Amino acid sequence: MAEEKKDLAVNEKKEIETKKEHTTPLKRYLPATDIVETEQELLLYMDMPGVDKENVTVKLEKNVLQVDGMIETKPYSELKPLYTEYNIGNYTRQFELSNKIDQSKIEASMKDGVLSLVLPKVAEMQPRSIQIN
Template sequence: MAEEREFEIEKQEMETPEGVENTRTGRTYVPRIDIVELNDGIRLFADLPGVDENSLDIMLENDQLTIQGYVDYERPSGYDLAHAEYGIGNFQRVFKLSDQVDQDKITASIKHGVLQLDMPFASGPRTRKITVQAGS
């Protein structure tokens, strides 16, 4: 069952909202991620070599979690680049969060180029009763 949820998260992540445009020019890299379901929440790992907390932005708006930033690499002077696979420049990943995640308790840390996002499950269902008023 965890595999099904992982597939659904990945599927939702790949969909781009209609009308969204990238304001930065050039190539935007898509970091590789792993998503693990724990007993009390979801943990996301993102591979971000060369990134620290100062070159990383994580934003949450309307159930949409965005990880973005910029990675730069200083090549040694006096050398010509013969081959490059290291992604430098802008990076971005966008995820749609489910109602199961307690968005107020999401935490993030980065160590050795690996971002870890902990997203605990909400303590209860987010269902509420809506009172119906009599019309006048």
């Protein structure tokens, strides 16, 4: 229990600051991401609370994996904030993929506000046993 008391600070959402102009008035946030590696693939888990499956886009263009999660703003329009620890906004993040990833086989799924991406490694990168003649 002592460990819990030690750090009760809320981890801030990371807001993205870019020089580009955007056409949406909402703030943009960097989704917190875990990357896990297995022998066959890399797994990405991205936290996007409040984002519906329908409002997520994952694009791959010129080796850049672009992930966007759009938030539904309508439920918030009538509310008057009293105390806030987070703001709402869209999530966006980009990853540059190397040629070690088999880009044709990337899979994505969304559950409980977490986007899971499976990036399979190319066959040459996967461990294999070599036959002894």
